Amino acid sequence: MTNSWKHSIRDPAGRLHVMGSNLFRQVYAEYAEVYRGLLESTFIRELQDSGDLVQTALFHEEPYRPSADDAAEGHVKLPAIGNGDILLTHKKIPFVSFPAEWPPEMLHAAGQLTLKLSEQALAHGFCLKDATPYNVLFDGPKPVFIDFLSFEPHEPNDPLWFAQAQFIRTFLLPLLVNTELRLPLSSLFLTKRDGIEPSQVYHMLNPVKRLMPPFVTRVALPVWLSAKAENSAGSIYRKRTLKNSLQANYILLAQFGSLRRDMERALGKKSKLTGSWSDYNDTCTYDEHSFANKDVFVEQFLMNGKPRRVLDVGCNTGHFSVLAARHGAEVVSIDQDPAVIGALWKEASSENLSILPLVVDFARPTPALGWNNAEYPSFLDRSRGYFDAIFMLAVMHHLVVNDQIPLDEIMDLASRVTSRYLIIEYVAPDDPQFKRIARGRDSLYQHMTSDFFELTATNYFRILGKREIGNHHRTLYILEKSRHVK
């Protein structure tokens, strides 16, 4: 990522700078005192120690003028800051992901972290000024709150959390329409920055559902009340204070508790795995012996190749992602089915595996989004050169047949994403799975022989090893990127 990305441009208190591999957060002079104090508080230190808040440290307090000598001597390049501004550093989260790529389970976890931090901040005289999934990233499967400047001092007698409406729009309602109405989260977050409005959800619901909890309080009543709010102009947003700070605190904690319960209920309604791939392990054509061969082949590669960062494309249940993580690799696992990604996230969380599962279709990866298309980089921008190994196991034929991507294109893209290895499974056109998805168009794919596969692969890679795994001549390859390929 370069500094041309526009991170955190909306925050009035500061902005984020990406300088090479370093992350700096500039805090403007008028807010510097607050955040310097907050950084030294035990509350923030404990949040960082628990991993709930990104590691943050004070870096520089004076205006800094980078000189040509610094660059020549290899010093850390710093952004120029104004008089009185302070500069903080953040630990970088290994692989950045966005809500459009999360299954409901991850959105739920990010929402629960936001509520937990809101409650803890309240006990220390702070609150969160915004509540959006973009304030959370995942370090492996663990959600981490990254927006340090979201904390702001809270007036003890104020009973309202202004960010609540944003929390409902960006966490609760997306989760509800996903679990109740089966609307994919990606279709919401790819088209909307700030979630979904109650009025939009209202039109999706039948009259009975509108009166059922939690829709009646989170959707129907706000919609009916909004007609009244039209006449009150901005007066509903004026600051309100109560005489009793204990009462204000009680009201806020009740609001957080109610949101937490609604989030739990929304996720609870999500039925068991029902995605198109969820039963893949039962229906695919592997016999036990072939699968064991595949397992041994991949494990041998992991032991000999020792990849540090693996991208598992079309990971399905994540069997090989787990194998790679257990061999010490940091894994990003992608699949287009949110059900399998949600299940893999739960497994990685409970077993503390370094796996970040994401709902990404490799044939239609997440595009660049946001202002100037520069706020949220595309999946491929984040991936290129980041991984030293890609797994494409039982994926090639789906890309060739379902997505109609020529093999040469697949090899070309894989060679741009990996910095070294590609572990790929060749599936012949006479394989039952291949024939099933080809739906009678077998003649279109007769050229996909193993010779053609190897010839195409060697335009970008050299073959380090291959093994037929005894299942309709399926063959696994270890490919290494050729030196001439950039």
Add this chain to the structure above:
Amino acid sequence: MKHLMTVMYLCLLFPVNAHAYSDPGSGLMLWQLAASFFVGLLFYIKRILSAVNRLFKNDK
């Protein structure tokens, strides 16, 4: 059928009526104010109940 439903849902994402100058978040804010009022009442009701409870316990 599933895809058709998805397309229909997506169509619903786009508002039928244009509210060019309305504030779509105002309903949520008004509801928050109303809910806060009732929870605030509950705070005092709980306090009164616990005071009454204490009174009876002391009597015993």
